[in-house]
Amino acid sequence: MIITKDAVVVGAGASGLFAAAEAGRRGRDVIVLERTATFGNKIRVSGGGRCNFTNLHVTADNYISQNPRFCLSALSSFTPHDFIQIAESYGVSYYEKEHGQLFCKGSSGQIIAMVRQLCEDNNVRIIYNAKIHDISKRGDVFVIVTDSGIYHSVSLCIATGGISYPQLGATPFGYRVAAQFGLNVIPTRPALVPLVFSAEDSTNFAGLAGISIEAAVSCNKKYFQGGVLFTRRGLSGPPILQVSSYWRPGDSISIDLFAGAAAYEFLQSRRRHKAALSAILSEAFPKNFARTWCEVYSYVRPVNQFNEKELREIAARLHNWQIFPEKTEGYKRAEAVTGGVDAGELSSKTMEAKKVRRLYFTGEVIDVTGQLGGYNLHWAWASGSACGRHM
Ligand SMILES: Cc1cc2nc3c(=O)[nH]c(=O)nc-3n(C[C@H](O)[C@H](O)[C@H](O)COP(=O)(O)OP(=O)(O)OC[C@H]3O[C@@H](n4cnc5c(N)ncnc54)[C@H](O)[C@@H]3O)c2cc1C
Structure with a gap:
């Protein structure tokens, strides 16, 4: 059947459905092929179930790409306010959590319902459990061979996402299609992912699982502040997820435990105390953490027994606690990936491949990765929308 x-x-997903709805709105006859039994699987789990769907302060600086200016055009032609306008017209109630991050007041189900309605309103049909066997181009027409029929189409949009969270349907399909049509694909790495301790740090700090401390974390000149969470395997929490996107095997991360304050002055002001250093540090950190940290670095004397040089060394370590993670927790736990279809192969205005007319890539399958804070979904909406206005 053709x-x-x-x-x-x-x-x-977010970008494919946005592309389809926008093209549908322009009167195009569009169909979406989805390999799983549902749509928007990542939207559903996003933002801890509340979907951090955009960020009021989106700029190109919030994205990692080998082509850092590529995202500019799509971001400026589809802004957070454009998304908010659509969301409000579909009754989504939301709030700003912090730093411009917008979340649903209820659950991510509100965005799912909005996207479903948007597709229905624009006559977009979704075929679930679709198995694609082959894609080719004959003249001006793409031929897509599936279990449920052979599709002939002038435009083809690949919106298969990144390969993180394969348990939600992610596959490397999009990279394969890009390679098949001669497009460069940048090797991928897990991003926004917890980091795993080295064997030694694991022995030292695994007992702290569940504890969170406020800190500033930096890696490769990128700096993020927030709650660092100790896990059974290593470190997580917003600033760790953020730096993980910039971390490479062998790199250290630096944790400033006294961000915005002066550790040396803090220690100085208590230098005559007879209490153990860990007891003094417990004023600033959870007790368990202070005790473990002092034991690991053999700072186990009363504060008044440390000399000036030692206090300076402790203060320096409090501001620059170096950790050498062994690895990340991998694609299974990564909220995103870096790498993907080389943005240099695509038009930044339409997402169309420069080498293959009417072949489009949108969303996370492209080498554009957002920081934590609603930037990835915003990229999915913005790139999908750019494609939908053209395909
Ligand atoms: C746990 C988690 C939490 C997140 N939280 C946030 C958040 O709060 N804010 C934010 O901005 N970002 C968040 N993200 C990232 C964000 O969800 C993604 O960047 C975004 O959904 C990407 O959209 P996409 O449409 O490009 O791809 P996806 O949403 O991944 O959609 C791709 C779709 O393609 C389908 N597919 C794959 N292969 C095939 C194939 N061969 N044939 C047919 N269909 C196929 C998949 O099943 C999927 O439905 C989170 C991600 C995760 C994993």
């Missing part, structure tokens, strides 16, 4: 469409979109 089914003829104006556009076929592969992947019913």
